[in-house]
Amino acid sequence: MGGPLLELRGISKRFAGVAALSGVDFSLRAGEVHGLVGENGAGKSTLMKIIAGVHAEYEGEMRLDGRPVHFRSARDARDAGIGMVHQELSTVPELSVAENVLLGAQPTRMGVVSWRRMRAQAQQQLDAFGIHVDPRVPVGSLPLGLQQMVELARVLLSGARIIILDEPTSALSPPEVERLFALLARLRDTGRSTVFISHFLDDVLRVSDEVTVFRNGHLVESARAAVVDKPWLIERMVGAGHERLGESHAGNMLLGERSNAPVVLEAEALAVPGLFEDVSLAVRAGEILGIYGFMGSGQLELARALSGKLPLGGGVVRVDGRTARLRGGTPAAKRAGIAFVPESRRAMLFALEPVYRNISIAILERIGRILLRPREERRIAEGHVQSLGIRPPLVDRPVGQLSGGNQQKVALARWLTHLPRVLLLSEPTRGMDVGAKDDVVRIVRGLRDAGIGIVVVSSEPETVLSLADRILVMRRGAVTREFAGETVSKDRLLAAA
Amino acid sequence: MTISVAVPSRDSLGARLRGQLRNLAPLVTLVALVALFSSTSPSFATLANLSNVLQQVSITAIIAVGLTYVILCAEIDLSVASVANATGILVAFLTVQDASVNIPNLPLPGALAIAGGLLGCLALGAVTAFGVTRIGIPSFIMTLAMLQIGNGICALLVRGQIAYSVPPVLLTLGAGSIGPVPWIVVVAALVLLAGHLVLTYTRFGRYIYMVGGNREAAEHSGVGVKAVVGAALLICALCSGVAGMLGVAYFGSAQQNQFDNYLLDAISAVVVGGTSLFGGQGGIGNTIVGLLVLGVLNNGLDHVRMDSFLKILIRGLVLLLALVVNVYAQRLRAKYRSAV
Structure with a gap:
């Protein structure tokens, strides 16, 4: 593999004067599943929202394929091939799977939506990633795991090369988690990169190639997932106690x-x-x-x-x-x-x-x-x-x-x-x-x-x-x-x- | 352990006035209208005309009391005029009519006829309350259906005819007077007073405000939100029914669609008075001011020989202005809310 697909240098972000990220360097290689862990408020989601164009104001520089970029909106990021599946799904429950997958990009014929082609395209897209679901049923009638897959399919169809998943497994049942992991493996095989934010450390270790720990707005350490274990991650997430003065209960x-x-x-x-x-x-x-x-x-x-x-x-x-x-x-x-x-x-x-x-x-x-x-x-x-x-x-x-x-x-x-x-x-x-x-x-x-x-x-x-x-x-x-x-x-x- | 919070011990005068916009704007409007009509027409500011104005708003006032309860809960009742009409016609249906009236009715003694009317409007209110609180139909839609149902009951009972007789008690209260004061004004004043006392001094009244102010918080405090909303809808139907029975006496007849204007009038009175359409803010005091603004406007426009067709447009504009103030006041208040 060559240089990193996405590289961030010295990223800082403040909300109302409070630092959410301080001087973070982060890189993502092509065809990699990259796990991000850290406590609530550690800065993982903030960094990902910067990458996905949700937060346009920040300090530092971002390079995609070696070229400097600064996304002003989520649309900018999407056009550059970056898609994010948020914790709160943005599918429209009342619309069919096909409509959701092709939302905003419905195939038309003389200005009229072609339902037949829409279904066919959606089916093709879903099949390509092994998502088995009828494109005609309303998304709201599906279990949460499949709804997430539908959203993922939409992100993929928009041409995303980098897919960010924020807490994708927290509400999923074990079989749904398995299905998601199978899909992530397939994405890796097609050369796409995935960033996977999760509190479930076992999940992160199982599915990631690389893991990065965040704490209090700082990137603590990155490592190959294969060479670290759960206690290693927890130790870095918690900060071994001594850095958290004023937190009276970090210890035993x-x-x-x-x-x-x-x-x-x-x-x-x-x-x-x-x-x-x-x-x-x-x-x-x-x-x-x-x-x-x-x-x-x-x-x-x-x-x-x-x-x-x-x-x-x-x-x-x-x-x-x-x-x-x-x-x-x-x-x-x-x-x-x-x-x-x-x-x-x-x-x-x-x-x-x-x-x-x-x-x-x-x-x-x-x-x-x-x-x-x-x-x-x-x-x-x-x-x-x-x-x-x-x-x-x-x-x-x-x-x-x-x-x-x-x-x-x-x-x-x-x-x-x-x-x-x-x-x-x-x-x-x-x-x-x-x-x-x-x-x-x-x-x-x-x-x-x-x-x-x-x-x-x-x-x-x-x-x-x-x-x-x-x-x-x-x-x-x-x-x-x-x-x-x-x-x-x-x-x-x-x-x- | 003390947390220093920079709160000025006293808000500035401007801030306090803005906080009171909801209450002040209607009052200022009322004073301005009275001043305007007094100066342009010599016949406006007379005692006889005051009595006119009060009489003209009395039926609306009785309906508006119940509607105030419902709107304070952040609900709406569009069936008030229809329930009033149905109740009035039901009482006439239960009263002996003149031989010339060709309605197959069911005459009962006066007291029973009135009891029948009260039961009738409470039954309609109970259906509304059930639909809104138990089934979960939004009050806007539920009371729209009840509006139709009320109209349907009216149509079935009078079958296109007009009835004239009501029990003598109603005739006195609706059309009689004690000395110079019409009974209907006294009744309206009593209903307004009772409505105010219940809202201000009882636990139920407090719950009305709390449910309208933040329904979820009320629920988390163990308040039976459904019971409170249901009770407000029942009270509203009861007020409508009373207004309907007295209205038949006041008009001197019971017929279909005779209350049609009262839906808009009652909602206008509550909203023009400054009670928040979003619930939780306002009260009977506001409704009284709103009633007087509408009453003075209606009456005063006649005194200045206004084109009667223009009158309708002016009423619409006043309502629009009131809505703007209502929403604007809500936004000023929302600054507090954003702090939570």
């Missing part, structure tokens, strides 16, 4: 003793088709159960299902031994004693309403059955604003004007006056500064010590490690590992996921 973390307290939340064989299967768990009073998994592993959906927001396909949920009838939605879950703080602040706060109304909304019926008692609402809110250190301490200010960490505290305060039996927290510290994170950790520990059962679900190892007394790891919709009463570290957690 001793989990709590196994508790004998009564079980407050018990779930048996929970399932939501397509998201998770056969998940069972138990949470004791005064215990924080952490559930960790990569994005798309099903842990966020599990929390939503337990909260009554997402209808369960099967399984039983018991609170204090009594079956909770979650079919009645979130009001039923609340009556059963389950409270939920979702990962998105947009989904839990009323931005235009004052702080006190955001706090009282969950307990209005306790304050007054029919009539409101605003003075009482304000009094309760003022207490929480004081004890949680919410800034500014003004209960009449619209909550949308508060900072992210303070908004999270408001959302937690909602459940502090009349404690639920079970509190479900989804990504409770995402996107917060260190001080706010510490505050939230302290609040959640305080709630645990008050004797309620807490479930924390997250795709950030630090979040789970900093809070949990016991940890379940989920992978592709199933619980794969439990850590209890032992020492656990970030790399052990990553290795299990």
Whole structure:
């Protein structure tokens, strides 16, 4: 093989003053499968979006076939032979496979779409890559794996020589993953290059020729996949601890003793088709159960299902031994004693309403059955604003004007006056500064010590490690590992996921 | 542990005025219209004419109260006029008619006829609520269907005829007056007051605002969102029904299509008043101002001897202007939202 097909030198990119990439040198050879690994926010996707023309503003230079290029748009990149399959698919579910494959390039006859030729062309394209699917069926009716193949076929048809796949396997079942890997091998044989971003290290090692590790916007190291193993990758992803000052839980973390307290939340064989299967768990009073998994592993959906927001396909949920009838939605879950703080602040706060109304909304019926008692609402809110250190301490200010960490505290305060039996927290510290994170950790520990059962679900190892007394790891919709009463570290957690 | 956030202790006057655009714009419009018509026509600013204006907006007001609930939930009800019409005709159908009226009807005592009317409009509202909350039909489409259904019920009951009699109580409330004040104005004022009290001082009223402000957050707080939306639709149908029964007395007859203008009038009143079409912002106070703006505009244009055909166009332009203000106010508010 000759020189690199694509070469990047000194690439830097900042978002609102924050460095997402700093001085990255990266090269890709023709006919190579190149795996990219790194934690959330390490810079992998940012680099790929620069290559695919999604981010047009950056520092540094890019050479394709030795010639300098700077893509201004995704179209520019596509014309140069670079195609990207994003994590969120961009197929049109209502249209047929053929229409999706040939979207924007339908064969026409005197200005009228020729359906016969379109089907034939699509079929030919799909056959060439061993994708067995009827070009006439709507894409939305296919399983996710095939939808992804259809999108891939479209990218290939546009003449892409470099194909970037962002997290292609996270939501796929094992046979679908096999099918994707077979397709990648075929692409390599035809001389095309693939960049494969994934959290699943085993997948990356199996399918890649070359692997590159990113951490905090830097390219840490590239190596032949054949000569490295999983611990080697994890060590470089995590940074061996010493580089991450201020990250208090990057090292080893001793989990709590196994508790004998009564079980407050018990779930048996929970399932939501397509998201998770056969998940069972138990949470004791005064215990924080952490559930960790990569994005798309099903842990966020599990929390939503337990909260009554997402209808369960099967399984039983018991609170204090009594079956909770979650079919009645979130009001039923609340009556059963389950409270939920979702990962998105947009989904839990009323931005235009004052702080006190955001706090009282969950307990209005306790304050007054029919009539409101605003003075009482304000009094309760003022207490929480004081004890949680919410800034500014003004209960009449619209909550949308508060900072992210303070908004999270408001959302937690909602459940502090009349404690639920079970509190479900989804990504409770995402996107917060260190001080706010510490505050939230302290609040959640305080709630645990008050004797309620807490479930924390997250795709950030630090979040789970900093809070949990016991940890379940989920992978592709199933619980794969439990850590209890032992020492656990970030790399052990990553290795299990 | 303290996080310093640079928040000015007080917003500037300009910022506060912009924040209140939704409430101020309709009020300024109302004052301007009153000033304009008072100065151009001597017959406008009289007590008798005030009574006229109030009387003219009363039926709309009763409908608009229910519609305010629905719009605050970020839903819409297009069937209000049709439900009003059907309820009015149903009450007439259940009342003894003059021998000259050739409708095969079902006369009942007055109280039962009124009860029948109330049950009728609640039944229609229940169907709407079921379709929207249980089946999941968007309210825009569901109430469009209900509009047709209501019209169909009207057509079947009167079969192209006109009925005139309603129970005496309705006749008093719809067409009578106490001293100089028409009863219909008193009833409308009471309905507006009740609507306001429930929205402002009850838990249900708070839920209406919260569901409209952020439906997902309401759900995550354990609020029974479907029940709240369903109740708003039921209340709206009830208000429409009451307006329909009184309207038949007010008009002195019950016939098909006699409420057709009231759909647009009621929606206009709510929106011109500044209640957000996106839900969660506004209230009965806004609706009162909106009613008065429309009432004064309608009435005042007659006093200045305006071409009656131009009148329709002017009403359309006022509605358009109100929509622009409504969306613009929403965008100003969205600046907060973007911070979340």
